[in-house]
Amino acid sequence: MNLSNITLGQYFPGDSAVHRLDPRYKIVLTLLYIVTLFLAGGVFSYLVCAAILLVVIFLSRISLRMVAKSVAPIGVLILITAVLNIFYTPGENILWQWWVLKITTEGILSAIRMIARIIMLVAGSSILTYTTSPIQLTDAIESLLSPLRVIRVPVHEISMMMSIALRFIPTLIEEADKIMSAQKARGADFESGNVFRRVKAMIPLLVPLFISAFRRADELALAMECRCYNGGKGRTRLHKLKAAPKDHVIFFTVLLLFAAISVAGRFGY
Amino acid sequence: MNAKLTVENLCHVYGENTPFRLAALDDVSFSVAPGELIGIIGHTGSGKSTLISHMNGLMKPTSGRILLDGADIWADPQKIRDIRFRVGLVFQYPEHQLFEDTVYRDIAFGPTNMGLDEDAVRERVEEAMEFVGLGPEYRNRSPFELSGGQKRRVAIAGVIAMRPEVLILDELTAGLDPRGCQELLGEICEFRRRTGCTVLLVSHSMDEVAEVADRILVMNHGHVEMFDAPGKVFAEAERIEAIGLTVPAVTKVFRLLADRGIPVNPSIFRRADALNALLSLRKGGRL
Incomplete structure (x- = not known):
């Protein structure tokens, strides 16, 4: 795999x-x-x-x-x-x-x-x-949904969450690959056995993956705060969508x- | 020659037949004697990690063979798991792979996968914990509440507990403080002395490799640039520097001394040797 x-x-x-x-x-x-x-x-x-x-x-x-x-x-x-x-x-x-x-x-x-x-x-x-590109997509969705701000829908936050999620998918895949290799080196078997055995075999992969996802989330939140991120208020864009x-x-x-x-x-x- | 591990014309190509084709390993051949400690150095992207992933069958060569005790590890693909128990591989930042709720159970993961019974597993876990300097009081603690250095020890013990014949360590000391590095390196040397295990130490720290390695393998752009005793490798300082690496700090100092006409060996690489050389110079009144 x-x-x-x-x-x-x-x-x-x-x-x-x-x-x-x-x-x-x-x-x-x-x-x-x-x-x-x-x-x-x-x-x-x-x-x-x-x-x-x-x-x-x-x-x-x-x-x-x-x-x-x-x-x-x-x-x-x-x-x-x-x-x-x-x-x-x-x-x-x-x-x-x-x-x-x-x-x-x-x-x-x-x-x-x-x-x-x-x-x-x-x-x-x-x-x-x-x-x-995924970034363009989320930017466009944010822009299209922006009228909903009037009824207090946190449009910017939603689109930021989407961008972050998209950004971290490749990172998490890489991480999962690494952890799988490390567990295989200790004899873990992800490929054989029935459904129950396979699900159980995923635990040594999932636990470290979750821990690393939480660690990354923590680090990212800290890095964002260090750069004074405080939500969408007054935020300008580098690539402004302009038709x-x-x-x-x-x-x-x-x-x-x-x-x-x-x-x-x-x-x- | 009765080599423990032999790599024969190993090539590995990523993304064959795509525009992203990359030959990560290009005709790599070398062999390691039983009980030897080999340092593998090379800059980022030189193919070190790809090389070691081949040695326990996590990656399959595009061409070429890896022989363990003279037998091709891929002779029977069904038995590749047994190879992984014989060639223990500790990845970079191995503490990120911990998952069990106690130190004991995490270390026992490998031996349990080997199909050993409970007593044998216990014996191996206790032995491995001793090797890495974790006292019995750590047995029932959660690995997640330990410090970084201790977590790494747990992860290394998890591989040592399989009693591998060859132990490969990727960036063993990355991110540890100098004292932690020294201790961990000392424990690995002690483990090797007591078990006669063959050790491959991947590192980008020349100083670390110079202190402990019998021979040094220098990787550059997927091929073996040099493979020789540290003294001979570091004697060719210009060649090392040309591929973007440096010689150990001690060697640098001694080369400068030699350049100034002071009669010292410019390829000294161990701190203890350097100290002795300086002391004898002083005794002779030449310093």
């Missing part, structure tokens, strides 16, 4: 048009894309959604293989959805029937629609995480496109 090859925060550095788009717009557009997918109705609107996705993938210069990789883990989910839709969609046009199971034309169509929807949904959101006129144009163009698809979808196209 090697922990170092787990990819987390799958950001792919680049300088494409998609990478450069203001992360706040990227998040909003991704959410709207998902909404549009659910409002789309007929073949036509689905094809347009797929075309938009392909254009964005092409613009981002992320390879199709990478996008496919992000869809792969939900293969089982897609399969279950497809099976349920095929057998449980009520319809008139029965193609095949056995006991309580029957396949209808409507069922097959609905299954295809659901599969397309899920694949495009996951592929679309993976483009967001592929082209936006350029180009970003506004892209945003509103795509927004109109999504609206058009949704309306067309409602009329069954």
Whole structure:
């Protein structure tokens, strides 16, 4: 078992048009894309959604293989959805029937629609995480949530917690790797035995890992206090998010496109 | 030659077939005699840690072999755990691996994994605690309430308790005060004297290695730069400095003395030898 090859925060550095788009717009557009997918109705609107996705993938210069990789883990989910839709969609046009199971034309169509929807949904959101660094993401979320400050939601603190968590994932993985090596050197066996034995075998890994996480948290808190960190009040940023006129144009163009698809979808196209 | 541990043409490449390809070890070969104390030095990233992780089978060579008593440690991958009991590896900052609620149980982790019965485990734990200078009063204390130096002793005892034939220590004294360093180093030397264990001491402190090592292995960019007795290694001070390392402080002083025409051996590396050399000079009235 090697922990170092787990990819987390799958950001792919680049300088494409998609990478450069203001992360706040990227998040909003991704959410709207998902909404549009659910409002789309007929073949036509689905094809347009797929075309938009392909254009964005092409613009981002992320390879199709990478996008496919992000869809792969939900293969089982897609399969279950497809099976349920095929057998449980009520319809008139029965193609095949056995006991309580029957396949209808409507069922097959609905299954295809659901599969397309899920694949495009996951592929679309993976483009967001592929082209936006975790730091940009948290900054954008902080900025998008900032109106909630009015009702006393600690937006800055939430986003700081997210950034710190993201920052420490690789550190903790490295630490876990080290501790595992050290315990293996004392004959610990993480790889064989049944579930209970394996869970028990994790104790020599988890206890030191927790202790080190607490130690790091303590040290970080101290370091932050030494630099007079006192929350979000009056804090300025090095990299201020600033949407350029180009970003506004892209945003509103795509927004109109999504609206058009949704309306067309409602009329069954 | 009946070598205890032999490394043959060992190569290790990280990230083969990716843009991040890095040859951490490049054709490393050397062998260690039974009971020898070898100092391994090299700057950060020279491949020291990768090298020692191969010796007990935590990492698998990209190519090349590691022989323990003449037998390839990877001859039977199923038995690699037995190799880990024979080649004890103490990592850098080993106190971070402690997890049990008492000192005794933590040290017993290794011997228990070996499948020994309770009496044998107890015997080994008590022996290991004695070696590292932990009295029986520590047995039932929590390792987490001990001081840094004592925690490290517990962790080292955890490896010694497996009675390894080869003991590898990575940065044994990192982060300890000078007195703690001296004591710990003394305990390891005593352990080696009493058990005849082969010891590999990885360090970046020349002074520490110079005092205790029989031979010194100098690593540079993944290959063996030098492997010789300390006197011969430190005689080539320019070569050592060219790869970003320094000679022991004592050697530095004696080189300066020799440069000024004082008749001393410029490659002296032990403090005791240095003192004797100076005293005899004084007796001869030349200082």
